[in-house]
Amino acid sequence: QVQLMESGGGSVQSGGSLRLSCAASRSTSSYCMAWFRQAPGKEREGVATIESGSTSYADSVKGRFTISQDNAKNTLYLQMNSLKPEDTAMYYCAADRWCEDIVKGLGVIEAWAYWGQGTQVTVSS
DSSP states (O other): OOOEEEEOOEEEETTOOEEEEEEESSOOTTSEEEEEEEOTTSOOEEEEEEETTEEEEOTTTTTTEEEEEETTTTEEEEEEOSOOGGGOEEEEEEEESOOTTGGGTOSOGGGOSEEOOOEEEEEEO
16 A cells, blocks of 8 residues: 655746656556646546656656656655646655556556545646
């Protein structure tokens, strides 16, 4: 069992930056860790994954967002730069055994094993 808790969300103007954090209750080094987001009226989508140091990003955030993790602190991060209004969403961190190219629309998001409660990101124009 892994408990996840996100923090760092907030309101920012277009072009601004935020860093999200996700604290895990125990080591997640054996898991694929991911950030997902869900905007009102839209399906949840994969934003970024990290597994054994290898990262993958959705095309919509590539070059603007960076996923990283500090295994000593059991913490996952998402650095978000050059934010756009379309990045407005609830952001969730999640853990599962495999990444399954979830950011490319493969795999089943609902099947991911562990989820945080989410943190809201709002970007104004």
